[in-house]
Amino acid sequence: MNVEVRTTADGSSTLYVPALDEHYHSTHGAVQEAQHVYLGAGLEPVLTAATAPVRVLEVGFGTGLNALLTLQRSLAAPVGIEYDTLEKFPLPLAVIQQLGVERYILNPELQELHQRLHTAPWNESVPLAPRFLLRKIDQALQDTALAPAHYEVVYFDAFAPDKQPDMWTDAVFEQLYVATVPGGCLVSYCAKGSFRRSLRAAGWDTEKIPGPPGKREMTRAWKRA
Template sequence: MDVEVRTTADGSSTLYVPALNEHYHSTHGAVQEAQHVYLRAGLEPLLAAASAPVRVLEIGFGTGLNALLTLQRSLVSPMLITYDTLEKYPLPLSVIEQLGVERYILNPELQDLHRQLHTAPWNEDVLLAPHFRLRKIDQELQQTTLPENQYHVIYFDAFAPEKQPDMWTDAVFTQLYEATAPGGCLVSYCAKGSFKRSLLAAGWQVEKIPGPPGKREMTRAWKRG
C-alpha cells in the first residue's frame, strides 16, 4: 500500500493513503487526537479505577502512535498495562523512519521505544518497559479468536466506515463486546449514527462525548459491569 508522510496541525506526522483518500490520523493533530480519544477518554478512567493490570486491545496498530503514548503513560504509572494490538498490514520500518518522530517526540528514550514497538517480534509477548507488555498480532480481527471478558479498554482505530466497511459491522462489535471485561469501554474517533446503532445492537451502552480538535463529537461505549 502506497503512503505519503504528512505533517498535521500540531506538528506531528501522519500517513496519507492516496488509494483510499484517507489519513491515518486527524490532520488537525495526530498526537492531540490520540491523547484525547484513546488516553483521556479511554485509558485514564480505567487506570484511575484499576486495582489490577489494565488490559488494552487496539484495533489498528498503524504508525504505533497510540501504543507509544500508552507506553509513555505506563512510565509514570504503578499499574502494569498489557497492550494487544491487531494489524493485518504492518507498515515497513522504512516508512516508520520517514515519520520523523524526533521532531515532535523530543525524549530520546521515547524515540528509541517507538522503534522498539515496530521491531518487536509479532505474536509474542514483549516487555518493553517495567509496566508495559506488548503483543502485536498480524491477523484480521474477524479471523482472530479473542479471549472472553478480557480487555478493559478497546482502542477502535480502524479507517473510517466508508473506507473500510467490513470493520464496522454488528458482528465486529459483538465480537469486541464479548472480549471486553464487565465495566470496560471501547473508544473511537467516529461518531456516525450507523456505528452507534451497531454498538447498541451488540449490547454496548453508548455515550456521545466531545471530540478532539477539529471534531465536535466522538464515541465511548461501555460494557455493563
C-alpha cells in the first residue's frame, strides 16, 4: 500500500493513503487525538478504578501511536496493562522509520520503546516494560477468536466508515461486545449516527462526548455492568 508521511498540526506525524484519500490520524494533531480519544476518554476512567491489570484491545495498530502512548502511561500506572492489537496490513519498518518520531517524542527511552513495538514478534505476548505486555496479531478482527468478557477497554481505530465499511457493521460491534467485560468501554474518534446505532443494536450504551482538537464530538460506549 502506497503511503505518504504528513506532519500534523501538533508537530507529530501521520500517514496519508492516496488510494483511500485517508489519513491514519487527525491532521489537527495525531498525538493530541490519540491522547484525547483513546487514553483520556477510554483508558484513564478504567485505569483509575482498577485493582488488577487492565486489558486493552486495539483495532488498528497502524503506526503504533496508540500503543506507544499507552505504554508510556504504563510506566507510572497503578496497575499493569495487557495490550492486544490487531492489524491485518502491518506497515513495513522502513515506513515507520520515516515518521521521524524523534522530532516529537523527545524521551530517548520512549524512542527506543517505539522501535521495540515495531520489531516485537507478531502473535506472541512480549513484555516491553515492567507493567506493559504487548501482543500484536496480524489478522483481521473478523477472523480473530477473541476470549469472551476479557477486555476492559477497546480502542476502535479503523479507517472511516466510508473508507472501510466492512469494519463498521453490527456483527463487528457484537463481536467486540462479547469480548468486553461488563462495565468495560469502547472509544472511537467517529461520531456518526450510523455507528452509534450499530453499537446500540449490539447492546452497547452510547454517549457523545467532546472530541479532540478539530472535531466537535467522539463516541464512547459502555457494556452494562
